[in-house]
Amino acid sequence: MGDGQHxxxxxxxxxxxxxxEELMERIRTNDHRLIALQVPEGLKMQALEMMDxxxxxxxxxxxxxxxxxxxxxxxxxxxxxxxxxxLVAHMGHSQMNxxxxxxxxxxxxxxxxxPELQPVLPWLEQHxxxxxxxxxxxxxxxNLSEEEAQERFMDAVGRMAPLTDTKLGLVxxxxxxxxxxxxHDRLEKAGYDVTIPIGGARLSFPGQVLGCNYSGDDPSIGHxxxxxxxxxxxxxxxxxxxxxxxxxxxxxxxxxxMSLERIERILRQRFGLIMSVQEANTFGILIxxxxxxxxxTLALRMKRMLAKHGKKGYLLALxxxxxxxxxxxxxxxxxxxxxxxxxxxxxxxxxxxLITPFELEVALGEKQWELGxxxxxxx
Numbered sequence: 001m002g003d004g005q006h007x008x009x010x011x012x013x014x015x016x017x018x019x020x021e022e023l024m025e026r027i028r029t030n031d032h033r034l035i036a037l038q039v040p041e042g043l044k045m046q047a048l049e050m051m052d053x054x055x056x057x058x059x060x061x062x063x064x065x066x067x068x069x070x071x072x073x074x075x076x077x078x079x080x081x082x083x084x085x086x087l088v089a090h091m092g093h094s095q096m097n098x099x100x101x102x103x104x105x106x107x108x109x110x111x112x113x114x115p116e117l118q119p120v121l122p123w124l125e126q127h128x129x130x131x132x133x134x135x136x137x138x139x140x141x142x143n144l145s146e147e148e149a150q151e152r153f154m155d156a157v158g159r160m161a162p163l164t165d166t167k168l169g170l171v172x173x174x175x176x177x178x179x180x181x182x183x184h185d186r187l188e189k190a191g192y193d194v195t196i197p198i199g200g201a202r203l204s205f206p207g208q209v210l211g212c213n214y215s216g217d218d219p220s221i222g223h224x225x226x227x228x229x230x231x232x233x234x235x236x237x238x239x240x241x242x243x244x245x246x247x248x249x250x251x252x253x254x255x256x257x258m259s260l261e262r263i264e265r266i267l268r269q270r271f272g273l274i275m276s277v278q279e280a281n282t283f284g285i286l287i288x289x290x291x292x293x294x295x296x297t298l299a300l301r302m303k304r305m306l307a308k309h310g311k312k313g314y315l316l317a318l319x320x321x322x323x324x325x326x327x328x329x330x331x332x333x334x335x336x337x338x339x340x341x342x343x344x345x346x347x348x349x350x351x352x353x354l355i356t357p358f359e360l361e362v363a364l365g366e367k368q369w370e371l372g373x374x375x376x377x378x379x
Contacts, residue, residue: 019109023089028058033060036065038069044066075090110175114179114250116253117183123257126244127222128222161241167221171225171226172207172226177205209236214241217240231247239375269347273353276353280333283314283360284313286338289318295337298337314329316329336355
């Protein structure tokens with residue numbers, strides 16, 4: 001899952017810039033006759049209007065790829081070629097380091113938002129103080145008892161890697177990244193030492209976060225400000241880093257924090273799932289068929305690891321993952337190597353435990369509790 005889109009009633013669609021002109025010029029230049037349009041869930045209400053615009057201004061017919069789309073990892077792939085589609089227009093997500101097997105044009109969507117900083121400043125001040133306290137109070141790791149290690153596993157603060165500084169990391173979702181330089185300067189004027197982190201190959205822009213990748217984090221960042229809406233990205237970022245995070249919504253101007261108590265509730269749920277699979281003997285290992293979510297090598301490694309411990313793993317390949325598609329299989333539990341957020345966000349929907357590869361390693365004793373929780377990322 002990737003950049004995400006705001007789906008609430010407060011979103012003013014007229015203030016979005018859908019950059020279609022470059023796409024239409026490409027269609028005209030190449031005389032494309034059939035293209036596919038793929039848009040995020042939050043923009044599907046605009047899809048028919050976009051289709052009208054493209055069909056009016058070019059000679060192409062447009063087919064909407066109407067399956068759920070949660071990120072650039074959800075690319076329409078080569079099955080569209082069987083339909084005669086010549087080009088895929090993927091709206092509202094940034095290009096990743098993946099090949100869908102189809103010519104694809106990524107179309108930017110930006111939002112004309114300018115929220116005031118004042119509502120978020122109290123959270124930032126509180127979080128900076130927390131970061132300073134942690135930096136000054138760091139101590140060398142000690143040998144922990146099993147019980148202490150399990151407590152640390154569920155402690156959002158205890159999982160945080162040592163800090164070297166207390167900088168404010170400024171990040172955002174894709175449609176708000178153009179705001180980051182301006183807000184960097186505003187925050188510096190407000191007295192904060194601000195950095196816009198640069199992540200790995202899966203991230204196209206400075207300050208970008210995805211639902212499955214937070215590789216821009218580094219030890220100099222003590223806390224975060226997220227420009228965007230919803231809690232999808234903030235949950236993942238705090239799970240990954242253990243660092244306090246404030247949110248400023250460009251759609252509404254509202255400010256809040258992602259509470260560490262909420263993150264710890266998620267970690268306690270994960271702890272319970274790990275404990276519940278320790279006696280399991282048979283596992284379904286889920287492999288995502290989407291090009292951006294296919295981790296075959298990881299799935300095969302999980303199967304070998306289970307065999308090493310005298311347990312059985314069955315490889316199950318799916319394009320979409322849902323309870324109705326897997327719960328009926330006669331296995332004790334499932335290990336998810338598809339979109340990492342399926343196990344985190346949707347676990348309660350499944351009758352049987354659904355865990356991440358890291359959680360399986362902990363359950364089998366291949367990794368230790370005291371290392372703290374490791375968020376499942378796709379690099």
